[in-house]
Amino acid sequence: MDLSRRRFLQAAVLTAAAAGATAACGGGTGASGSKDSKNLKFxxxxxxxxDKVVADAEKHFSDVSLxxxxxxxxxxxxxxxxxKTAQTAPDITGIKGEDIASFLPNAGRFLDLNSLGMDKLAPEYLSWKLKQATTQDGKLIGFPIDIGPCAMYYREDLFAKAGLPTDPAKVSSELxxxxxxxxxxxxLHKAVPKTFLVNNIGSVFSMAVGQGTSRFIDADNKFIGDQDHIRTAWTTAVKPYTLGIDAKINDNTWNAAIGNGTLGTEIGAAWHALDIxxxxxxxxGKWRVASLPSGPSNLGGSFLCLPSTCANPEKAFEIIKWILSPENQARGFTDAALFPTAPAAYELPALTGGDAFFGGQKTIEIFGPAAEKIPAAYEAPADAAVSAAYFNELTNVEAKGKDPETAWKDAVSQAKQIAQRQGVK
Structure with missing residues (x-):
């Protein structure tokens, strides 16, 4: 593939900066008419x-036309x-993980899934992921489809050449x-000069921020992107650059780099395995997976939501509950590399088997524990827009040789301006 899912997420951050939190705009009309329609749009x-699970849902719920x-x-x-209108709105819709925060200020445009029974199902799903789709007054607008628990992918053969540990448990422990x-x-770079540790420092920054319980804006809508937790993530991200182990890849040359040994490791989500x-x-057979250094982080993961205009809320909720059951989430992992949000799925054969690409390693032993330990962090509607300034400046460090300290100051200054335009204090 020419464009990995990670790059789609990075592009989404930059798009948010340019477009702002457009979901805050007014719009949809209220629900009208019958609420037991047999025709549902998804x-x-x-x-x-x-796609296989969705096709099976169409057959399973034969009493409605989906x-x-x-x-x-x-x-x-x-x-x-x-x-904008009940007639054109879907009854069931996906919302991407990078967009969910921007919909929360207008949560009234969606049904509260807790009122349909999600409050009873909640203990079966990851609480930190549910929190991302929950308003401050407790309304839940999204049923989590998947998550992106992160890990370190590494070339076992290149690690061996450098005299580094090669067993996943040992790599996780020593690194x-x-x-x-x-x-x-x-x-690694000393032993194999053509091989670098990271593809770019923006990926390190993203992981480091995700390892904390605070991001760029707090729950009181105050800008905190100049505080120690973000500064520490920045300092961490810049280290590979200053050590000369950053491949500085911010374009599609990644495809070649991942295959020719330019990259000895990748830090990324469970779904990134498919990109590799x-x-x-x-x-x-040459790759293995170890725990992410310094603790779990998450990248990506989306939701199913029911617009307030949904023509049959009870049936629509039945449908999404079935599609996202642990058993069907396990199928989603097999079919589309969607890592489940229901921990019960981690015990199912689709996830417990060895992966031939990773030398037969049972990668769930890395991703499963990480998924359950990811810290919950408040993500403000303007988070993606504000964070874009930091990623842009890290790219300037790599591509233009900009002084990291100057880049930090410029990132904070730009982020504050973006935050103010978004109504952040």
Whole structure:
């Protein structure tokens, strides 16, 4: 694939900065007429769900006509347009993880799933993920489809050449901090000069921020992107650059780099395994997975939601509950690399088997524990827009040789301006 899911997420951050939190705009009309319609419209995007599970849902719920549409292009924009009237709005829709926060200020445009029975199901799903779709007054607008627990992917053969540990448990133990990981990168680059540790420092920054319980804006809508937790994440991200172990890849040359040994490791979500295997099928068996240095982090993960205009809320909730049951989430992992939000799925054969691309390793032993320990952090509607300034400046460090300290000051200054335009204090 030319564009990995990670790059889609990075692009989404930059788009948010330019467009602002457009979901806050007014719009949809209220629900009207009967609430027991037998005709339901269901929107999602390619890869957002297992197409096989969706097709089975159409058969399973034979008492209704479920018209599914795989929407291409800018899904969020098309959804906002569709929700302007009850006639054009879907009854069930996906919302991408990077967009959910921007919909929370207008949660009234969606049904509170707790009122339909999600409050009883909640203990079966990851609490930190549910929190991302929950308003401050407790309304839940999204049923979590998937998550992106993160790990370190590494080339076992290249680690062996550098005299580094190769067993996943040992790598996880010995490279358990960012500093230990970077030290290993120096050794790796010294032994195999063409091989670098990280693809770009923005990926390190994203992981480091995600390891904390605070982001760029707090629950009181106050800008905190200049505080120690973000400064520490920035300092951590810049280290590979200053140590000379950053490949500085911010374009599609990643595909070649992942296959030719330019990259000895990748830090990414569980779904990133598909990016790696698609880009470098010839490296099958050479990769392994270890825990992310310094603790769990998450990247990505989407939701199913019911607009307030939904023509049959009870039936629609039955449908999404069935699609996102632990058993069907396990199928989603097999079909579309969607990592389940229901821990019960982690015990099912679809996730407990060995992965041939990773030398037969049972990768759930890394991703499962990480998924359950990801810290809950408040994500404000303007979070993506504000964070874009930091990623832009980290790219300037790599691409233009900008002084990291100057870049930090500029990132904070730009982020504050964006925050003010978004109504952040």
């Amino acid at each position: 929107w999602y995007w390619a890869g957002g769900l297992s 018209k599914t549409s795989v929407i291409g292009g800018d899904f969020k924009t098309k959804l906002l347009t569709g929700m 358990s901090t960012w500093d230990a990981y970077f030290e290993a990168g120096v050794e 295997s698609n880009a470098a099928p010839g490296t099958k």
